[in-house]
Amino acid sequence: MHSFSYRANAVVTFAVTILAVMCGMASLSDNFNSPSPTADVKVLNINWFQKQPNGNDEVSLTLNISADLSSLFTWNTKQVFVFVAAEYGTPQNALNQVSLWDGIIQSKEHAKFWIHTTNKYRFTDQARCSMPLFASGNNLRGKDFNLTLHWHIMPKTGKMFADKIVMTGYSLPEEYR
Amino acid sequence: MDWQGQKRAEILMQIMLVVSAVAAFGVGYTIGSFRTMMLAYAGGVVLTTLITVPNWPFFNRHPLKWLDPSEAERHPKPQVNSAAASSKKKAVKHK
Numbered sequence: 001m002h003s004f005s006y007r008a009n010a011v012v013t014f015a016v017t018i019l020a021v022m023c024g025m026a027s028l029s030d031n032f033n034s035p036s037p038t039a040d041v042k043v044l045n046i047n048w049f050q051k052q053p054n055g056n057d058e059v060s061l062t063l064n065i066s067a068d069l070s071s072l073f074t075w076n077t078k079q080v081f082v083f084v085a086a087e088y089g090t091p092q093n094a095l096n097q098v099s100l101w102d103g104i105i106q107s108k109e110h111a112k113f114w115i116h117t118t119n120k121y122r123f124t125d126q127a128r129c130s131m132p133l134f135a136s137g138n139n140l141r142g143k144d145f146n147l148t149l150h151w152h153i154m155p156k157t158g159k160m161f162a163d164k165i166v167m168t169g170y171s172l173p174e175e176y177r
Numbered sequence: 178m179d180w181q182g183q184k185r186a187e188i189l190m191q192i193m194l195v196v197s198a199v200a201a202f203g204v205g206y207t208i209g210s211f212r213t214m215m216l217a218y219a220g221g222v223v224l225t226t227l228i229t230v231p232n233w234p235f236f237n238r239h240p241l242k243w244l245d246p247s248e249a250e251r252h253p254k255p256q257v258n259s260a261a262a263s264s265k266k267k268a269v270k271h272k
Contacts, residue, residue: 002183007230011190015222018198022218025202026211075209156211 026076027158033074039067039149039165041084047118049140049176057140058124059172063117065101065149070111072153080105081152086123086170088145098123100147142174182236190229197221 047060065084072080083102090096100119105111125139150164178186198218205214 002178004230004232007186007190008226010187011194011222011226011230014191014194015225018194019218022198022202022214026206026214029206075206075211 023157027155030074030076030153030155030159030161033071035071035163037067037069037072037151037165039065039069039167041065041147041149041167043147043170044116046173046177049173051176052124056124056126058122059140061100061119061123063101063119064115065117066114067149068112069105069151070108072151073108073111076155076157078106078154078156080111081154083150085148085150086145087148087166088139088143090125090139096125097148098125140172141176142172144169144171146170178232178236179239179241181239186229186236190225193225193228194222197225 042064043061044064045062047062049057049059052058063084067082069080069082081102081104083099085097085099087095087097099121100123101115101117102120103115105113146166146168147170148164148166150162152160152162154160198221201214201217201221204217205211
């Protein structure tokens with residue numbers, strides 16, 4: 001600790017190292033939080049269901065999404081990214097996931113919400129062109145699908161947690177309308 | 178600063194930083210405010226800097242005793258042997 005600049009350097013270095021340790025501990029404290037979120041998505045209406053010119057099936061839905069994600073927030077949470085995805089299986093692919101809606105929740109007060117909306121992103125099933133004779137985007141007719149509410153808890157420092165709630169029992173009509 | 182003062186300054190700095198970190202984390206965690214933790218810690222760091230970095234008088238309580246000038250004259254510094262040094266240089270060149 002010979003000179004002013006030596007001591008100043010020592011203080012700064014040690015302070016920053018301790019800061020890193022504090023942030024690590026803050027992130028670890030998130031593990032003590034046991035969240036209990038609830039969610040419910042209702043399909044209020046199938047607005048239309050068509051085959052597009054490029055061969056894909058596309059459907060437009062009106063959804064009512066209500067959720068209580070306030071137990072996900074801790075002192076170390078910056079924001080929660082939440083999205084609703086439709087999941088279904090086809091003969092070509094066991095799992096298809098299409099994101100229908102997403103949002104960012106920035107505080108615990110906004111985490112208990114209710115939104116009535118059409119799907120923000122297009123719900124389409126894409127035709128694969130590798131075997132032109134079999135190119136069928138006909139997969140959505142009469143299809144049963146799950147709607148899953150996923151969330152990513154984005155921290156101020158440290159580890160990000162992600163989880164989901166799966167809701168089953170939705171299906172699309174047999175014929176185009 | 179003298180030697181004792183330097184040691185005191187170092188120990189004081191380490192203890193103050195750790196204590197302010199622990200206190201800041203405790204308060205922040207209990208209140209549930211990350212911002213409070215950061216502000217409290219920043220305050221602690223500034224306080225530590227103000228106390229340990231500048232050359233305060235209380236760090237100079239055991240000053241070093243330098244020799245008086247009259248004492249130093251009686252014990253002159255040894256002279257460097259310049260003749261021996263130059264002959265060494267000549268030997269290296271001939272190699």
